[in-house]
Amino acid sequence: xxxxxxxxxxxxxxxxxxxxxxxxxxxxxxxxxxxxxxxxxxxxxxxxxxxxxxxxxxxxxxxxxxxxxxxxxxxxxxxxxxxxxxxxxxxxxxxxxxxxxxxxxxxxxxxxxxxxxxxxxxxxxxxxxxxxxxxxxxxxxxxxxxxxxxxxxxxxxxxxxxxxxxxxxxxxxxxxxxxxxxxxxxxxxxxxxxxxxxxxxxxxxxxxxxxxxxxxxxxxxxxxxxxxxxxxxxxxxxxxxxxxxxxxxxxxxxxxxxxxxxxxxxxxxxxxxxxxxxxxxxxxxxxxxxxxxxxxxxxxxxxxxxxxxxxxxxxxxxxxxxxxxxxxxxxxxxxxxxxx
Amino acid sequence: xxxxxxxxxxxxxxxxxxxxxxxxxxxxxxxxxxxxxxxxxxxxxxxxxxxxxxxxxxxxxxxxxxxxxxxxxxxxxxxxxxxxxxxxxxxxxxxxxxxxxxxxxxxxxxxxxxxxxxxxxxxxxxxxxxxxxxxxxxxxxxxxxxxxxxxxxxxxxxxxxxxxxxxxxxxxxxxxxxxxxxxxxxxxxxxxxxxxxxxxxxxxxxxxxxxxxxxxxxxxxxxxxxxxxxxxxxxxxxxxxxxxxxxxxxxxxxxxxxxxxxxxxxxxxxxxxxxxxxxxxxxxxxxxxxxxxxxxxxxxxxxxxxxxxxxxxxxxxxxxxxxxxxxxxxxxxxxxxxxx
DNA sequence: TTCCAAACTTTGAACGATCAAATCCTCGCG
DNA sequence: CGCGAGGATTTGATCGTTCAAAGTTTGGAA
Numbered sequence: 001x002x003x004x005x006x007x008x009x010x011x012x013x014x015x016x017x018x019x020x021x022x023x024x025x026x027x028x029x030x031x032x033x034x035x036x037x038x039x040x041x042x043x044x045x046x047x048x049x050x051x052x053x054x055x056x057x058x059x060x061x062x063x064x065x066x067x068x069x070x071x072x073x074x075x076x077x078x079x080x081x082x083x084x085x086x087x088x089x090x091x092x093x094x095x096x097x098x099x100x101x102x103x104x105x106x107x108x109x110x111x112x113x114x115x116x117x118x119x120x121x122x123x124x125x126x127x128x129x130x131x132x133x134x135x136x137x138x139x140x141x142x143x144x145x146x147x148x149x150x151x152x153x154x155x156x157x158x159x160x161x162x163x164x165x166x167x168x169x170x171x172x173x174x175x176x177x178x179x180x181x182x183x184x185x186x187x188x189x190x191x192x193x194x195x196x197x198x199x200x201x202x203x204x205x206x207x208x209x210x211x212x213x214x215x216x217x218x219x220x221x222x223x224x225x226x227x228x229x230x231x232x233x234x235x236x237x238x239x240x241x242x243x244x245x246x247x248x249x250x251x252x253x254x255x256x257x258x259x260x261x262x263x264x265x266x267x268x269x270x271x272x273x274x275x276x277x278x279x280x281x282x283x284x285x286x287x288x289x290x291x292x293x294x295x296x297x298x299x300x301x302x303x304x305x306x307x308x309x310x311x312x313x314x315x316x317x318x319x320x321x322x323x324x325x326x327x328x329x330x331x332x333x334x335x336x337x338x339x340x
Numbered sequence: 341x342x343x344x345x346x347x348x349x350x351x352x353x354x355x356x357x358x359x360x361x362x363x364x365x366x367x368x369x370x371x372x373x374x375x376x377x378x379x380x381x382x383x384x385x386x387x388x389x390x391x392x393x394x395x396x397x398x399x400x401x402x403x404x405x406x407x408x409x410x411x412x413x414x415x416x417x418x419x420x421x422x423x424x425x426x427x428x429x430x431x432x433x434x435x436x437x438x439x440x441x442x443x444x445x446x447x448x449x450x451x452x453x454x455x456x457x458x459x460x461x462x463x464x465x466x467x468x469x470x471x472x473x474x475x476x477x478x479x480x481x482x483x484x485x486x487x488x489x490x491x492x493x494x495x496x497x498x499x500x501x502x503x504x505x506x507x508x509x510x511x512x513x514x515x516x517x518x519x520x521x522x523x524x525x526x527x528x529x530x531x532x533x534x535x536x537x538x539x540x541x542x543x544x545x546x547x548x549x550x551x552x553x554x555x556x557x558x559x560x561x562x563x564x565x566x567x568x569x570x571x572x573x574x575x576x577x578x579x580x581x582x583x584x585x586x587x588x589x590x591x592x593x594x595x596x597x598x599x600x601x602x603x604x605x606x607x608x609x610x611x612x613x614x615x616x617x618x619x620x621x622x623x624x625x626x627x628x629x630x631x632x633x634x635x636x637x638x639x640x641x642x643x644x645x646x647x648x649x650x651x652x653x654x655x656x657x658x659x660x661x662x663x664x665x666x667x668x669x670x671x672x673x674x675x676x677x678x679x680x
Numbered sequence: 681t682t683c684c685a686a687a688c689t690t691t692g693a694a695c696g697a698t699c700a701a702a703t704c705c706t707c708g709c710g
Numbered sequence: 711c712g713c714g715a716g717g718a719t720t721t722g723a724t725c726g727t728t729c730a731a732a733g734t735t736t737g738g739a740a
């Protein structure tokens with residue numbers, strides 16, 4: 001394997017100077033067409049590829065985005081983030097960006113890692129996922145002036161739209177609203193909701209969609225609750241269904257997650273109502289496998305929106321945000337996937 | 341945000357020279373303890389972090405591993421690779437390595453991408469996943485002398501152990517063998533197998549485990565077949581069960597994948613035998629959710645093995661393999677997760 | 681005391697690219 | 711025919727680190 005050719009080699013072969021070769025690569029517009037072609041031929045002939053480390057050193061840009069890979073939780077919904085990461089990688093690739101993943105077990109450890117990556121100039125920007133109330137990461141990133149976008153709203157503030165940083169999220173309420181409307185139209189007025197304890201923003205948001213749609217239709221329905229997990233959900237609903245009237249007075253059930261939906265579906269089947277319409281959230285493979293309707297978050301759309309916010313709609317590099325400009329926010333509309 | 345400190349700044353602060361600072365960082369052993377401490381204090385005081393691009397340029401090492409992220413298939417088993425990637429990232433991080441992910445839609449496009457990454461000195465080595473018969477990538481990597489390990493055997497050769505490259509894989513036959521033995525011991529002698537058409541190595545390998553275990557026990561059982569997918573599997577088994585004798589003469593069913601297992605489980609439940617023991621493969625969240633036993637591949641173990649082969653058991657950098665040394669292979673033993 | 685070897689530290693150069701500024705062409709016009 | 715304007719191209723410097731080799735100190739033996 002011979003030594004890799006450098007700009008110098010290409011320049012020599014094309015009979016021009018280093019800088020002209022560099023110009024052909026980075027701003028082709030300012031090079032005379034015939035020269036450009038000659039250089040391009042030399043590049044092809046030598047199979048030249050720029051040494052990214054050298055470019056990074058000089059330009060102080062890595063063309064790389066850092067993404068935290070959450071620890072595998074073993075649950076159902078891990079898939080969602082993986083789809084997001086995948087979509088992000090594809091989009092980023094199209095824009096000449098690389099994606100570097102890193103892992104950390106806590107927010108503090110993540111900040112430590114980010115410090116390495118940012119100060120080592122290995123990444124130009126960050127995509128933060130799974131933001132939570134009082135998340136130390138966003139503040140740290142803002143303070144350090146690191147460009148970043150979060151997938152997920154900064155829950156807890158009064159008015160999320162006045163948040164200090166840029167984010168993209170899925171409109172959970174819109175999703176459950178659509179699901180509830182669909183259930184009302186096709187199954188009957190007694191649409192229930194199966195949710196989490198109201199301590200996390202996501203769950204409250206999704207429940208709101210159901211409430212609003214029910215209120216709009218002048219309908220009412222029962223609300224059930226459990227922590228996440230198929231087994232828990234199945235147990236909880238089996239207990240609820242131990243009173244036959246509960247099941248008899250239910251036309252459909254909108255759930256806050258696929259895990260709960262699967263549990264409810266199984267419990268309903270156990271209780272003799274396999275056909276009870278159940279709608280989940282996240283459209284995971286499980287829902288698909290069992291033929292359960294679900295709300296699809298379209299991580300692909302989220303990824304596209306994240307990149308647009310990070311790089312501008314057409315940019316090919318991450319732009320340093322001026323602190324004056326107020327942060328932007330995008331809410332992606334999920335869509336209902338109807339099954340059975 | 342002030343300019344980031346360089347080795348020079350640290351050297352000045354500590355009253356030593358650049359190189360001594362560099363030595364403290366890279367080979368602390370050769371620096372006198374008191375000097376080392378003084379330098380270390382200066383490093384901490386200035387919060388100095390090496391500029392990785394400069395280091396890369398000089399050392400010609402990126403300390404980065406490239407991993408292809410397969411397109412999201414939408415099926416059940418995508419999760420497996422994600423777990424692997426995650427485990428790899430964690431392990432790599434512990435060894436001072438970064439993980440860069442890239443995507444490509446075809447093997448050819450992947451080679452194109454790899455060319456960029458390798459020639460651009462962005463990655464030191466590659467982890468290839470999903471190798472298939474006649475895979476062009478492995479040959480290309482060998483030819484280019486790029487260090488790499490594949491997750492998955494090079495199917496198709498006569499003796500896979502004589503393969504020209506290094507790989508790690510899960511011993512599928514051992515998995516189904518264990519599953520079959522368990523079924524024989526707990527359910528009865530008539531253990532069936534539900535597999536894919538025998539065109540891919542993986543499926544044949546897994547089926548072999550069942551055959552061997554059955555032969556050892558002097559038992560026989562039916563074999564069913566379908567392409568992958570829950571819906572297909574459910575349909576196929578429902579049809580098979582339309583003859584009641586088939587279901588009556590079945591004590592348990594070992595399946596080549598979780599998708600098939602889920603389909604078979606649903607079909608069995610439809611036919612009135614919800615309790616029919618079904619064992620899947622991959623231990624995906626779906627199997628967990630439905631309480632179906634499954635064979636766990638332990639992607640964490642695979643990731644650890646991959647890194648060991650790529651970096652040596654304790655190394656902190658990817659070593660260039662000498663062509664003389666023959667490639668190594670690791671077969672990871674999966675384990676059966678029993679449910680219900 | 682003198683000198684040598686070993687241990688430690690410093691100096692100059694290089695990695696491959698781009699930036700900034702200087703130089704060279706090429707026309708059009710007076 | 712000379713000159714200036716403007717575009718195209720070249721030159722010198724630089725990014726932050728580590729390598730290779732040269733320089734300095736230290737300790738012990740002769």
